[in-house]
Amino acid sequence: MEILQQFNADMSANSPDWVLIWVRIMVLVLSLSAVFSVFHAEARWILLGTLLGMAGTLAAYSLFGFTRLMGLGHILFWSPTLLYMLTIRGRGMHQKTVFARWLLAAIIVMGVSLMFDYLDLLRWLLGERDPISR
DSSP, rough: OOOHHHHHHHHHHOOOOHHHHHHHHHHHHHHHHHTTTTTHHHHHHHHHHHHHHHHHHHHHHHHSSGGGGGGHHHHHHHHHHHHHHHHHHHTTTTSHHHHHHHHHHHHHHHHHHHHHHHHHHHHHTOOOOOOOOO
């Protein structure tokens, strides 16, 4: 638990306000997967990807610190989850139900987050290896 507290402290101290807002939006949308997972296999996959992505982010943080590599957990676990969700979304998951709307929101949140994560990975590969700070 100590690593999570340290991560949260670093995030609060070193992230711009818009990143903190974005993280809250991600947590809100993706945590709803726990509710929908009771009835929908797709939500169970998102829940699994979310939990593994969080664990991967904490693992990257513990290995590399508060750097641009923290998104590796998302890249490793959310990329296949997102690809799967995009393929099933094209197979009839476009009804106007609460679940279908949440699924679309989750796909958008994961996609946007992955764009940031892949950009951060690219920046790290190009030499931006210092800890992130405001």
